[in-house]
Amino acid sequence: MIKNKIFSGMNKYLLFYTGLVIVLFFIIVAVLAPYISPYDPTAIDLNNVLAPPSTQHFFGTDELGRDVFSRVVYGSRISIFVGFVAVGISIIIGLFFGLISGYFGGFTDTLIMRFVDIMLCFPAFFLILAVITFLEPSVINVMAVIGLTSWMGVTRLVRAETLSIKTRDFVTAAKLQNISNIKILAKHILPNVVTPVFVAATLGIAGAILTESALSFLGLGVQPPTPSWGNILTSGKDNIAFAWWLSVFPGLAIFITVLGYNLLGEGLRDILDPKLSKK
């Protein structure tokens, strides 16, 4: 029994640190993109079209002769930016609705929870695409739309946590001292829901990066010539018969990044809240 515990204990730190290393690696790449990439990611070189990987172009070139390595390096900026902002939006909405719903209960709670149910009926990707049709595809709109369609899980999570925290003695004590509801929510309940929200946010970034890349892949997200991992894959699809490198490298970048955030999130969950991770 004890041996088993130690093993799973190591396991969660392994998850956490592996995830952390991957996540930090891509953040550093994004920050240092201009110094890392050997070429301008948008520089067209028609003499060097669809060249396979070589020492000059590590990841080859695309159909306009642009250096795929530089494009993948710059693509990390878009992915991380979209991931953080979209999740930021969904966390703010989720915290707001979840805290109100759980704390006040009653009709407000019913109303918000029905709203969540209704939003969950829509295939998220349909809703995102429909909204994009009425707006125009751009980085800002993609972030906003992903954020506005992914807050439901956070709301449910925060509500459940709030429901259990508000019955605790320190909340009752605060109420008896006539402290205003807003103050109780901000000072006593919010700090106690931060941990699970932090975990959900980490996992949410992985989801947002996947959604952004799928949208950009379909041509409805980040628009060329701005490089994003998804829109490099679009040219990968168009040239699939002759240029495997266009498909393999940006896809690997998405895969490893998403894996990193997932590992970090799972590891964090296990470390911060052992109760949750008994399985």
Next chain:
Amino acid sequence: MFRYLFKRLLGMIPLIIGITIISFSVIHMTPGDPTQLLTSMNPNASPDAAQKLVKMYHLDEPIHVQYWLWLKKVSVLDFGQSFALDGMSVTEKIVNRLPYTIYLNIMSISLIFIIALPLGILNAYYKDTLFDKISTVMVFIGFAVPTFWLALLCMYFFGIQLGWLPISGLVSYNFSELSLWAKFVDLAKHSILPVGISVFGSLAGLSRYARNSMLDVLNNDYVTAARARGLSEHRVLFRHALKNALLPIITIIGLSIPGLIGGSVIFESIFSIPGMGQLFYQSVMMRDYPVVMGILVIGAFLTLAGNLIADILYAAVDPRIRYDKK
């Protein structure tokens, strides 16, 4: 059972109303007047389209009147005419495409169920062995792989390099001339990649869920009791534990339906399958607003129907639900 069903159906009414309200508000997502932005920002939308849009959604009326008029049409599944050159009715267009999407999704859901369930049970039974650990690693990979990327890689490898599988469409051009058996083989060959990848995408989460749900059940007293009575492990697992472990899995499958339907946009456009997902993608690209709105509403209704089926299955497996008086 009837009582239960009736209550479920009644509970769907507010959801249906909510779905129509949110869908309707999508038209008004654009800041300011929707028609102005449509024509000035989207090169694909002509002034003609703006006029059609005003007429179709009665945009010159007050907003509650707009919604009411639209709702009246939606209630008889009338989504107007497509803006595309063929000018077909939206409902007709969707109905033509729907069978492909439903076929692919039913295949996927059945396969996910058939594979994930035994996998999860075996993982629970052989917990902490090498097999379980390898599965855990696979789950992490499955969660992180972008399915459209996997689709591209499989297209390249199985379709182009090896030439084993067709990479576009659901049937060959000469499908109608084939014998019945050849038709079946043709359809199966075309289905392997899109269905396989869609299954892989959902497998990770579901097998993990099945594993945890089975682990919970295996800790129960009645499982210990069954073992104490000397029943074979096989009987304990499949007779006593499985039925109880099924319950949460049914719910999760119900919840994963919107994801599957949403994913059909990606699969159908990659593999050129003429289903509802591809129609949706084409309509988004062409700014064919009536079709986009129609599919949005239909997609949500399909999700609702899927959840209802999951609820009925749930009640069929668990008598407690059926007799719950609450």
